[in-house]
Amino acid sequence: xxxxxxxxxxxxxxxxxxxxxxxxxxxxxxxxxxxxxxxxxxxxxxxxxxxxxxxxxxxxxxxxxxxxxxxxxxxxxxxxxxxxxxxxxxxxxxxxxxxxxxxxxxxxxxxxxxxxxxxxxxxxxxxxxxxxxxxxxxxxxxxxxxxxxxxxxxxxxxxxxxxxxxxxxxxxxxxxxxxxxxxxxxxxxxxxxxxxxxxxxxxxxxxxxxxxxxxxxxxxxxxxxxxxxxxxxxxxxxxxxxxxxxxxxxxxxxxxxxxxxxxxxxxxxxxxxxxxxxxxxxxxxxxxxxxxxxxxxxxxxxxxxxxxxxxxxxxxxxxxxxxxxxxxxxxxxxxxxxxxxxxxxxxxxxxxxxxxxxxxxxxxxxxxxxxxxxxxxxxxxxxxxxxxxxxxxxxxxxxxxxxxxxxxxxxxxxxxxxxxxxxxxxxxxxxxxxxxxxxxxxxxxxxxxxxxxxxxxxxxxxxxxxxxxxxxxxxxxxxxxxxxxxxxxxxxx
Amino acid sequence: xxxxxxxxxxxxxxxxxxxxxxxxxxxxxxxxxxxxxxxxxxxxxxxxxxxxxxxxxxxxxxxxxxxxxxxxxxxxxxxxxxxxxxxxxxxxxxxxxxxxxxxxxxxxxxxxxxxxxxxxxxxxxxxxxxxxxxxxxxxxxxxxxxxxxxxxxxxxxxxxxxxxxxxxxxxxxxxxxxxxxxxxxxxxxxxxxxxxxxxxxxxxxxxxxxxxxxxxxxxxxxxxxxxxxxxxxxxxxxxxxxxxxxxxxxxxxxxxxxxxxxxxxxxxxxxxxxxxxxxxxxxxxxxxxxxxxxxxxxxxxxxxxxxxxxxxxxxxxxxxxxxxxxxxxxxxxxxxxxxxxxxxxxxxxxxxxxxxxxxxxxxxxxxxxxxxxxxxxxxxxxxxxxxxxxxxxxxxxxxxxxxxxxxxxxxxxxxxxxxxxxxxxxxxxxxxxxxxxxxxxxxxxxxxxxxxxxxxxxxxxxxxxxxxxxxxxxxxxxxxxxxxxxxxxxxxx
Numbered sequence: 011x012x013x014x015x016x017x018x019x020x021x022x023x024x025x026x027x028x029x030x031x032x033x034x035x036x037x038x039x040x041x042x043x044x045x046x047x048x049x050x051x052x053x054x055x056x057x058x059x060x061x062x063x064x065x066x067x068x069x070x071x072x073x074x075x076x077x078x079x080x081x082x083x084x085x086x087x088x089x090x091x092x093x094x095x096x097x098x099x100x101x102x103x104x105x106x107x108x109x110x111x112x113x114x115x116x117x118x119x120x121x122x123x124x125x126x127x128x129x130x131x132x133x134x135x136x137x138x139x140x141x142x143x144x145x146x147x148x149x150x151x152x153x154x155x156x157x158x159x160x161x162x163x164x165x166x167x168x169x170x171x172x173x174x175x176x177x178x179x180x181x182x183x184x185x186x187x188x189x190x191x192x193x194x195x196x197x198x199x200x201x202x203x204x205x206x207x208x209x210x211x212x213x214x215x216x217x218x219x220x221x222x223x224x225x226x227x228x229x230x231x232x233x234x235x236x237x238x239x240x241x242x243x244x245x246x247x248x249x250x251x252x253x254x255x256x257x258x259x260x261x262x263x264x265x266x267x268x269x270x271x272x273x274x275x276x277x278x279x280x281x282x283x284x285x286x287x288x289x290x291x292x293x294x295x296x297x298x299x300x301x302x303x304x305x306x307x308x309x310x311x312x313x314x315x316x317x318x319x320x321x322x323x324x325x326x327x328x329x330x331x332x333x334x335x336x337x338x339x340x341x342x343x344x345x346x347x348x349x350x351x352x353x354x355x356x357x358x359x360x361x362x363x364x365x366x367x368x369x370x371x372x373x374x375x376x377x378x379x380x381x382x383x384x385x386x387x388x389x390x391x392x393x394x395x396x397x398x399x400x401x402x403x404x405x406x407x408x409x410x411x412x413x414x415x416x417x418x419x420x421x422x423x424x425x426x427x428x429x430x431x432x433x434x435x436x437x438x439x440x441x442x443x444x445x446x447x448x449x450x451x452x453x454x455x456x457x458x459x460x461x462x463x464x465x466x467x468x469x470x471x472x473x474x475x476x477x478x479x480x481x482x483x484x485x486x487x488x489x490x491x492x493x494x495x496x497x498x499x500x501x502x503x
Numbered sequence: 504x505x506x507x508x509x510x511x512x513x514x515x516x517x518x519x520x521x522x523x524x525x526x527x528x529x530x531x532x533x534x535x536x537x538x539x540x541x542x543x544x545x546x547x548x549x550x551x552x553x554x555x556x557x558x559x560x561x562x563x564x565x566x567x568x569x570x571x572x573x574x575x576x577x578x579x580x581x582x583x584x585x586x587x588x589x590x591x592x593x594x595x596x597x598x599x600x601x602x603x604x605x606x607x608x609x610x611x612x613x614x615x616x617x618x619x620x621x622x623x624x625x626x627x628x629x630x631x632x633x634x635x636x637x638x639x640x641x642x643x644x645x646x647x648x649x650x651x652x653x654x655x656x657x658x659x660x661x662x663x664x665x666x667x668x669x670x671x672x673x674x675x676x677x678x679x680x681x682x683x684x685x686x687x688x689x690x691x692x693x694x695x696x697x698x699x700x701x702x703x704x705x706x707x708x709x710x711x712x713x714x715x716x717x718x719x720x721x722x723x724x725x726x727x728x729x730x731x732x733x734x735x736x737x738x739x740x741x742x743x744x745x746x747x748x749x750x751x752x753x754x755x756x757x758x759x760x761x762x763x764x765x766x767x768x769x770x771x772x773x774x775x776x777x778x779x780x781x782x783x784x785x786x787x788x789x790x791x792x793x794x795x796x797x798x799x800x801x802x803x804x805x806x807x808x809x810x811x812x813x814x815x816x817x818x819x820x821x822x823x824x825x826x827x828x829x830x831x832x833x834x835x836x837x838x839x840x841x842x843x844x845x846x847x848x849x850x851x852x853x854x855x856x857x858x859x860x861x862x863x864x865x866x867x868x869x870x871x872x873x874x875x876x877x878x879x880x881x882x883x884x885x886x887x888x889x890x891x892x893x894x895x896x897x898x899x900x901x902x903x904x905x906x907x908x909x910x911x912x913x914x915x916x917x918x919x920x921x922x923x924x925x926x927x928x929x930x931x932x933x934x935x936x937x938x939x940x941x942x943x944x945x946x947x948x949x950x951x952x953x954x955x956x957x958x959x960x961x962x963x964x965x966x967x968x969x970x971x972x973x974x975x976x977x978x979x980x981x982x983x984x985x986x987x988x989x990x991x992x993x994x995x996x
Contacts, residue, residue: 024701025682027673029712031700036714036735042721049717087704093739094771139721146715147698150674151682180520181643182839184677185684189518189644192678205640207524208517211580219522221529222639224542224846227859228535228632242529246586254862254989278587284868336839345838346675346829353717366720369747375777496747 021081022074026147031088034140035100038107043140046357048381051133051149053349054374057158057341061474062464064164064457065124065132066195067156068437069447071117074148075438078113078141085109113441115141118383118434121448123160123198123456125464126433127479129414130384130398132157132349134434137441139356146351155188156195158347162316162338163199164457168469169316171323175332176218178205178311179339192339198453201334213450220281220309226253236266240277244270248279248309251294256285260294264301279307279331287312288327295328307331315342316471352377367492374415378481379489387428393463394428395421399482411480414489421478514574515567519640524581527633528593531600536633539850541874544626544642546842547867550651550834554967555957557657557950558617558625559688560649561930562940564610567641568931571606571634578602606934608634611876611927614941616653616691616949618957619926620972622907623877623891625650625842627927630934632849639844648681649688651840655809655831656692657950661962662809664816668825669711671698671804672832685832691946694827706943713774713802719746729759733770737763741772741802744787749778753787757794772800772824780805781820788821800824808835809964845870860985867908871974872982880921886956887921888914892975904973907982914971 037043056063085108091099115137120126133149135142167175177196183189193209203218204210210217221239229235232254240247247270251259260280267277280298282290287310298306310322311333319332336342354377355363365379380400387395397411407426413419437445448456467475481489530536549556578601584592608630613619626642628635660668670689676682686702696711697703703710714732722728725747733740740763744752753773760770773791775783780803791799803815804826812825829835847870848856858872873893880888890904900919906912930938941949960968974982 022679022701024704025673025679026700027671027698027712028700028703028710029698029714032712032736033714033718036718036732037721039735040731045721047721084704087700091710093736095738097738099736099739143715143717146717147674151676151679154675155677155681178520180518181640181844182647182841183644183681184648184833184838185680186515186518186644187678188648188676188681190678205520205522207519207521207580208515210521211517211577217521217584219520219525221522221526222636223861224636224639225526225529227846227861228530228538228540228849238533239529242532243525243586243592245588245590246592336841340677340833340838342838345677345833345835348675348829353720356721368716368720 021077021079021084022148023078023080024084024087025151026144030144030147031100033143035104037140037143038104044138046137047139047142047353048134048136048355048363049142049146049351050131050354050378050382051153051349051351052129052131052378053347054128055348056128057161057344057347058165059472060161060165061468061470061477062161062461063126063157064160064199065120065126065157066122066160066198067153068119068122068133070152070156070191071119071133071149072437072443072445072447074152075113075115075117075145076443080108080111111141113141114138115145115438115441116436117438119437120433121435121456123453123460124433125460127396127477129378130396130479131382131434134383136381142353150349150351154347154349156191156198157349158341158344159192159195159339160199160457162341163196163201164461165316165471166319166332166334166338167200169319169323169471170332173330173332174202175200175334176203176205176309177201177335177338178219178333179335180206182336183339189339194450196338197450198457200454200457215450220248221250223250223253226250232259233262233265236262237269240266240270244273244275247275247277248281249277250281250283252282252284256282256290257293257297260297264297264303267301267303267306277303277306279309281309281311281333283311287329288322288325291328292326309333311335313337320471354379355381365488365492367489367496369493369496376493378414378485379492380485382485384433386431386433387423387425388431388463389428391463392465393477395423395478395480396433397423397480397482398485400485400488403482403484410483411478412483412486413478413480414486417486419478419480421480514570514572514577515641516571516573517577517580518644519637523637523640524593526636528597530633530636531597537631539630540632540635540846541627541629541848541856542635542639542844543624543847543871543875544646544842544844545622545624545871546840547621548841549621550654550837550840551658552965553654553658554961554963554970555654555954556619556650557653557692558613558619558650559615559653559691560646561612561615561626563645563649563684564612564626564642565930565936565938565940567645568606568608568610568638569936573601573604604634606634607631608638608931608934609929610931612930613926614928614949616946616953617926618953620889620970622871623889623972624875624927627876629874635846643842643844647840647842649684649691650842651834651837652685652688652832653692653950655834656689656694657954658809658964659812659825659827659831660693662812662816662964663825666823666825667695668693668827669696669698669802670694670828670831671712671826672828673699675829676832682832687943689831690943691950693947693950708943713741714743716743716746719743725752726755726758729755730762733759733763737766737768740768740770741774742770743774743776745775745777749775749783750786750790753790757790757796760794760796760799770796770799772802774802774804774826776804780822781815781818784821785819802826804828806830813964847872848874858981858985860982860989862986862989869986871907871978872985873978875978877926879924879926880916880918881924881956882921884956885958886970888916888971888973889926890916890973890975891978893978893981896975896977903976904971905976905979906971906973907979910979912971912973914973
């Protein structure tokens with residue numbers, strides 16, 4: 011799929027922060043533009059107090075990078091930019107340099123649908139410093155949002171325990187692409203369908219939907235409205251019963267079901283969109299069963315999320331299908347992931363990689379240095395720990411992984427007794443795509459398969475057991491030494 | 504501006520919920536498709552516990568409606584849709600009907616930058632039932648998000664009390680358009696600039712930015728990095744001082760300032776992006792003053808919102824410019840507005856408008872019926888109350904406005920002693936645009952001007968004084984009678 015190219019005319023190369031251009035210009039002026047660097051995109055905390063995160067957005071990143079080039083209108087805009095004193099912000103020679111720029115980075119990334127954790131790289135970019143830098147903002151925008159929504163969806167799907175979850179957040183989503191990308195990510199996370207017809211067309215996601223209250227209100231009576239709808243969709247009749255009075259709506263739906271039956275058809279479902287969902291779904295189920303309509307599905311919606319679904323399940327609500335909108339597509343309880351993109355190494359004049367670190371008063375904000383990757387260890391198909399390591403470290407029989415925030419949390423792994431898988435996969439080499447993108451249905455299946463590798467305690471919706479992710483010892487040492495070298499030993503006064 | 508057209512290739516007509524199409528089809532089958540209806544877009548609660556809301560997004564709505572038509576690939580997609588049993592969802596004759604469809608609605612709306620309140624119409628659509636229905640989802644998507652962000656921005660700008668507020672949320676925004684539309688809405692709400700270069704190019708918003716930690720990390724020392732940056736931007740040097748140690752960073756910045764001074768230039772600012780902003784900004788200010796650098800601005804950022812800015816102001820932090828990202832562009836504390844779009848009237852077979860209502864167990868969910876509009880009363884330039892009224896009600900000397908949720912809240916207004924302004928402005932007539940769009944800078948000024956009409960107690964960030972908005976008496980009666988007629992008098996059991 012070529013989403014960004016199909017969806018957005020022209021170039022998205024200007025979809026970046028202005029400071030990327032001021033730095034690009036200053037790198038160019040200082041002769042550093044082509045110096046090789048490595049940047050790592052990672053997040054510091056699972057969202058929603060989750061025990062895991064589901065990666066998504068790589069497909070958009072691939073489109074972005076494949077179309078990375080400056081078009082004449084972009085260059086004209088940059089050329090016309092001015093400093094506060096009216097002088098041009100950029101020299102013409104720099105604009106000419108941008109015009110000739112060809113994408114030349116190596117990119118490695120975890121695949122979409124992969125289960126990921128704090129501090130591990132989701133995307134690693136190696137290339138000319140100037141290109142790595144310009145990519146920072148768009149990569150963060152694309153990965154942050156879709157990863158957030160895929161994770162939220164996966165949590166909601168877990169709460170629904172096998173029931174279908176329908177995504178219908180378009181009306182409350184954050185903008186056009188906030189909706190389209192959310193529908194895509196929600197499907198990756200395990201949703202069964204979307205209400206967004208354009209997302210259906212663009213991504214091949216199944217679409218679903220019935221009717222709104224306005225359908226009912228356009229008729230004199232609810233019964234009349236139900237009958238007319240059933241006539242239009244005799245093979246797919248799902249009726250919204252709560253426009254005026256929910257239980258009366260169920261009674262009317264039962265009447266329509268009997269008419270359908272007389273014609274060899276059947277009522278497929280009813281939908282409840284307001285009120286006490288536990289109470290009304292159970293009452294409705296009772297009434298449907300009394301009428302011999304045991305196969306009729308009850309669809310529920312109204313500000314649902316993983317916690318309300320869990321609560322409704324505990325109350326034994328008679329709900330078969332869950333419609334989820336606002337809380338899913340905006341990731342309502344935490345609407346931003348907060349992933350960052352940090353330089354982790356630069357090649358020095360001798361061609362050796364120098365690890366780089368950004369220290370901070372807040373230790374959670376210190377990055378992982380060096381040219382690093384991540385390995386997942388599994389034992390009998392179960393994930394037991396992830397190791398972030400420097401790529402040039404020789405493999406050992408026994409490794410110890412050390413939590414970067416709490417170094418007393420350590421885990422020792424006998425590497426010859428477990429399976430190991432490198433999570434960063436080559437996506438681009440010297441600017442050329444080398445990765446074959448799976449289709450979206452395969453990505454969705456990927457999510458289910460990868461999540462199945464994790465113990466259920468890590469997937470608990472509240473207070474999950476923390477999955478062990480740590481730095482390999484050599485990397486831990488490199489990092490600690492760099493921090494000590496850089497950080498003032500005294501508390502700032 | 505033709506944003507949606509410039510930004511998105513082809514048609515956005517499928518950017519709607521699938522149930523709009525199932526209803527459209529069923530309206531068509533039932534012979535109701537061309538029956539005239541009125542729908543009203545409104546919200547039920549100000550976001551962020553705010554005392555007001557700032558309308559935005561109309562410009563996108565205009566683009567959407569002007570491009571409303573079905574393209575062949577859209578029609579093909581719809582034609583290929585299937586019911587669960589494999590039968591086509593829609594007849595070919597319906598697809599042909601869509602192919603010929605021309606946008607024919609009348610749309611009235613409040614202008615962008617207008618101050619609005621719960622229950623009043625922001626957009627009113629009158630036209631063939633089928634067209635009103637198809638527009639529901641895209642209109643909600645476009646208005647909900649931009650109104651939310653414009654309101655958040657207005658609150659942040661109020662908290663900054665005249666200091667410039669820079670928006671730089673792109674990296675954490677919800678998708679590509681979640682960023683672009685947010686930059687636009689943030690500017691409408693009063694922000695001074697964006698970091699998003701593409702938003703700058705598309706909308707003409709001023710862009711701003713300096714450099715990141717990676718700039719510093721690409722040099723051996725911070726001082727070297729500062730000097731190189733100042734060489735590239737001698738007329739616009741703003742230095743990020745917290746890569747390694749904030750106060751040491753300030754010391755280095757002062758060194759660079761002295762070098763700039765020697766060349767007849769000056770350091771414009773420093774930026775602090777982490778740690779205790781009150782403490783570090785005051786320390787930095789002290790150091791800068793000691794060095795005679797009183798004109799150097801201090802820019803602060805790091806998860807700021809209106810509450811943290813207020814707190815920093817109370818602590819007398821020495822901050823001149825506020826950089827706001829995630830919390831603004833995702834409306835972090837309430838990431839969805841929740842506006843709805845409800846049928847309020849339909850023409851009967853005699854050509855008379857019949858008011859329509861959707862009742863609910865939750866009284867806040869009951870809509871305002873009829874063909875209604877909204878008037879703002881002002882006295883000496885100060886807004887004193889808004890009246891929602893039926894357009895065919897004769898004007899009176901004294902009106903009483905009645906709060907729809909709490910009917911004991913009433914306000915009597917002598918209409919001959921105040922100014923009155925109708926807030927819904929004609930945008931489309933019979934599908935043709937009749938509205939002249941102001942440019943974005945004028946819209947931003949509009950926000951400041953309209954907000955100035957309101958007493959400061961309504962603009963208080965927490966526990967604001969509730970501005971009076973009510974139904975005119977006739978409308979209140981129509982609504983009450985409709986509710987009583989429709990609602991069961993007993994509590995559901």
